[in-house]
Structures are given as C-alpha cells and as structure tokens.
Amino acid sequence: MRFLADAVEQGQLPAAILGGFLGSGKTTLLNALLRQPGMAGTAVAINEFGEVPIDQHLVEAESGTGPDRTVTMANGCLCCDLSGDLEGAVMRIFARREAGALPRFARLLVEPSGLADPAPIAQALLRNPVLSRVLRLDSILVTVDALFARGQLAEHPEARAQVALADKLLLTKTDLAEPAGTARLREELARLNPLAPVIGMRQGEADPGVLFPARFLGTPGAPPPVVEWLDALPPLHHRHQHHAHTQGTAALSLVSDTPPLWQAFENWLRRVRIEGGEKLLRVKGLIGVPGQSGPVVVQGVQHVLHPPVQLPAWPGGDRRSRLVLITNGLSHSPLRQGWDALFAAPAPA
Numbered sequence: 001m002r003f004l005a006d007a008v009e010q011g012q013l014p015a016a017i018l019g020g021f022l023g024s025g026k027t028t029l030l031n032a033l034l035r036q037p038g039m040a041g042t043a044v045a046i047n048e049f050g051e052v053p054i055d056q057h058l059v060e061a062e063s064g065t066g067p068d069r070t071v072t073m074a075n076g077c078l079c080c081d082l083s084g085d086l087e088g089a090v091m092r093i094f095a096r097r098e099a100g101a102l103p104r105f106a107r108l109l110v111e112p113s114g115l116a117d118p119a120p121i122a123q124a125l126l127r128n129p130v131l132s133r134v135l136r137l138d139s140i141l142v143t144v145d146a147l148f149a150r151g152q153l154a155e156h157p158e159a160r161a162q163v164a165l166a167d168k169l170l171l172t173k174t175d176l177a178e179p180a181g182t183a184r185l186r187e188e189l190a191r192l193n194p195l196a197p198v199i200g201m202r203q204g205e206a207d208p209g210v211l212f213p214a215r216f217l218g219t220p221g222a223p224p225p226v227v228e229w230l231d232a233l234p235p236l237h238h239r240h241q242h243h244a245h246t247q248g249t250a251a252l253s254l255v256s257d258t259p260p261l262w263q264a265f266e267n268w269l270r271r272v273r274i275e276g277g278e279k280l281l282r283v284k285g286l287i288g289v290p291g292q293s294g295p296v297v298v299q300g301v302q303h304v305l306h307p308p309v310q311l312p313a314w315p316g317g318d319r320r321s322r323l324v325l326i327t328n329g330l331s332h333s334p335l336r337q338g339w340d341a342l343f344a345a346p347a348p349a
C-alpha cells in the first residue's frame, strides 16, 4: 500500500479553474478578484476562442497585473487541443517564474474559453505528468449568467457540462435579472448540480474566502479542499443517500462507520470509474484505512483521480468513511451494492 505523503504535495502550487459560458462574467470577476489583497501572487492562464486574445489585455489593463502575469494559450478551444497547449502555457509561466522574470506567484487560476468543457482541463491538471507535478487542482468555479443562462443551458451542452462539474456556481449579473427568473434558474442549477452552492454576485464583487478553499488561498494548516466540501454537505446519516432523483445529474453519498479494506476499495472504485466513464462526473471522499490514524483523500474528475493523499489525522470529529459520487445518467443501485459489499463479512472458508 503506498500513498502520496503530504510532503510530496507541498511542492505543488494550488490551481483553480474559473469556467463559465461565453459572456457570463468570468473576466469581470477575474479583474475584481485580482485587485483584492488576498489574491496577491495569483498568476492567470487565459484561453481564448477566437483570433485575437482580447481577454488577456483586459485583465492586464484593468487589474494592473502587468503583461508578465498572464499567459494566453494559443487560439482555439482548450478542450479540443488540450494537453500540449495547457502544458506549454503552464510551463512557460513556471519557466519565467524560475528565471526570476516573474514574481514567485503562489497559485494559478486557469480561465478556459466560454465554450470549453472544464472536464478535460481538470483531467489534464490531474493526469498530465508534468502539470500534476507542479500543480494541485483545488477548485472548479463556474460563472452562470443570471440573465441568459436558462436559454444557454437549454441550447448548449457545453453550458450544462460546465454547471454539472462545478464545485461552486457563481451567479453573475444579479443586478440585471428579475427575481422570478433567477429563482427558476436556481432550481435548474440545483437539478444539474445538486451539491454545488450557488453564490450570487454583481459586477464580480466577491470575497475570495467565500469562493475558494482556504488551502488555495494559502491558509496555513488548512485541510484539503475536499474536506471543506464534505463538511458543507447536509449531514450524512445513512449508509447511502441521494441528494437528487432526476434522470440527469444526481449525487450519491456512501457512508460507513468501519473502514473498507483499501485494496478492495481501490479495485471497486477502479471498476466504477471504468464502467461509469463520462457518466461519472466527480468523486470526492475521505476513506479510512485499517491501522492508519488518518483517512485517505479521494477525489477525481470523471475517470481520472488525484493521486490519493493520506492525512495524518481525521479532520473534525467525524471518522466515518465517506464517498460522494456525482453522476449523470448512471444507475445508483449497483454503486450502492458494490459499496455495501466492501463491508460485508467475509464468507466462511
């Protein structure tokens, strides 16, 4: 059994993805955020869909970050021609940082184009050997246009994919939208992503402490983001719990008082990931390991997992193993059965 120690993680810088449909307010939010003292030391990688990288200049001009702090990835959609482009952009930023041409930034924000599905970008950050060595994906934020999102969600699968994958949804232009329309949009968002909190904002005004996990902002001793995320869930009382029962996106929480055998758990989760394919959107959990004082943090985007990290101790008072699966069109009963089988008494020899 081998887990990645926290020490390995310390060599990585925190990264977050700020996605959202075209015109939904990503750049406005980015500019407002970068002016806040708590965001000092943030480098930004921006991907544009189109000929002229306008956003780069907007961010530089308005936030005063200067040309060296942003890197625009090559034209075209990041999700189509992904790893080379993202890897190249990130490595350029790191090379300039190492050469002293850039301040020693403390974290990286990736802003994909408004048409990009964030899943391949998240997967590249988790799986690409070069990127995952220098970066640790902490959060996926997605802006949602309070005025136009209902139409965009109905017409564009990219918009639905963005919402379904988010850790937090940022509802922009709340100053322009009618309350009744906003309420209907919130219902729609809860159907598409039952576990993401929806944070309303106007003109990008937001508290970084509300948007990002403490560890992304560099708070010493902050728990891994997945712990904050699990803590924010409604209390998990039963061994299984659905957070939504729709044909589309749904969340399944699996809980156990006793730890599973790690190897059996790992094998089962591998099967779930392979069989679930793209219908498995997110996996997040804390899994106890027999004989170990702390749990293993498990999290992933679709079939790609972060390297598992063992914590020295259980955060908070809850020492139950907990796994939350966010699925799209995947039947939950085999998942529940598979989880239960991990804790069934072994058959007598």
Ligand SMILES: Nc1nc2c(ncn2[C@@H]2O[C@H](COP(=O)(O)OP(=O)(O)OP(=O)(O)O)[C@@H](O)[C@H]2O)c(=O)[nH]1
Residues within 6 Å of the ligand: 020, 021, 022, 023, 024, 025, 026, 027, 028, 029, 055, 113, 114, 172, 173, 174, 175, 176, 201, 202, 203, 204
């Ligand atoms: N009234 C109002 N306007 C907003 C708000 N947020 C963004 N806007 C405006 O909406 C337009 C689009 O915002 P951007 O921040 O450029 O959106 P974006 O997501 O970066 O757009 P793309 O890069 O094209 O995908 C701009 O004209 C913004 O000024 C808001 O909360 N209230």
